[in-house]
Amino acid sequence: MVGWIGISLGDVTGIGPEVALKALAAEGLVDDFRYLLIGDVEGIGRLNRQLGLQLPLEPYQGSDTTGRFFLHNPLSEALPEDVVEGSPAAAKAALAWLTDGAQRCLRHELDALVTAPVNKQSILHAGQPFIGQTEFLSQLAGTERTAMMLLGQDDRGRWLRVVLATTHLPLRLVAEHVTQAKVELAIELAAQACVDLGLHGARVAVCGLNPHAGEGGELGSEEAVTITPAVNAARRRKLDVAGPFAADALFYQVFKGDYDVVVAMYHDQGLVPLKMIGFETGVNWTLGLPFIRTSPDHGTAYNIAGQGVANPSSMRAAIRLAKQLAQSRT
Secondary structure, three states, X not given: OOOEEEEEOOOOOOOHHHHHHHHHHHHHHHOOXXXXXXXXXXXXXXXXXXXXXOOOEEEXXXXXXXXXXXXXOOOOOOOOOOOOOOOHHHHHHHHHHHHHHHHHHHOOOOOEEEEOOOOHHHHHHOOOOOOOHHHHHHXXXXXXXXXXXXXXXXXXXXXXXXXEOOOOOOHHHHHHHOOHHHHHHXXXXXXHHHHHOOOOOOOEEEEOOOHHHHHHHOOOOHHHHHHHHHHHHHHHOOOOEEEEEOHHHHHHHHHOOOOOEEEEOOHHHHHHHHHHHHOXXXXXXXXXXXXXXXEEOOOOOHHHOOOXXXXXXXXHHHHHHHHHHHHHHO
């Protein structure tokens, strides 16, 4: 059975539509999947011509339609051709497209959803409550048991896989949000992700929150009070997990292959090393959703939007991972 991959096109004033089309032109040539681009039909058609990609895009008329590359806009009106950077109209449209793609996944019309970047500030300025796409999709799916995994490889094929115990928080709030339940969940989802990826092991390493993993309580109590109990609870469930370790040394150990995945306590603790080695290949995978969701590990990049120079490598990696996971589940 041929699978369906949905791609929500994100903020059209950023690079999302461009990298989606470029990635699809490359990745779609090496598979039999069918693709549904969810966004502004007129705009994506213009961009397809401007980039000279000549993708055979067709209006979506249902899953029985012949062809492989389809366009659909759940909104009744097209966006203006001259929509400006950070436009409220573009921000609201991006959320509508994201919602449509997720709902299609929940109805099993799509096997996976790849989401192009949105701009959080633009969405908030448009009057929409928003923390991030991970949180938005979790709420839409009616689940709180989700976590962000970021994974990427360097030019020598060495991988880092990072799961975050907390996501988009001000740094001053992180400590109070690192709970035993969240750390246990991140460990559980990290181990399951290794299975889904077909890795031989599921060796999970856990970061401490504080420098030197708390230095025996001298630099903080979170390791002893919260993180170590979570690690011990996971071990009792027969998960292969170790820690908490000082984060500054742990990532080196993970990178050289001692562990398959690392659980980081907060956003930048995990993503700085990940983006350092795999900025162009990094993928965001939302663990715990009832459907597959991946996205490129970059933002809207307003500064280069519309210039035709955006690198589609991360989007291509996100599409490739979505296909891999969809194939393994079917």
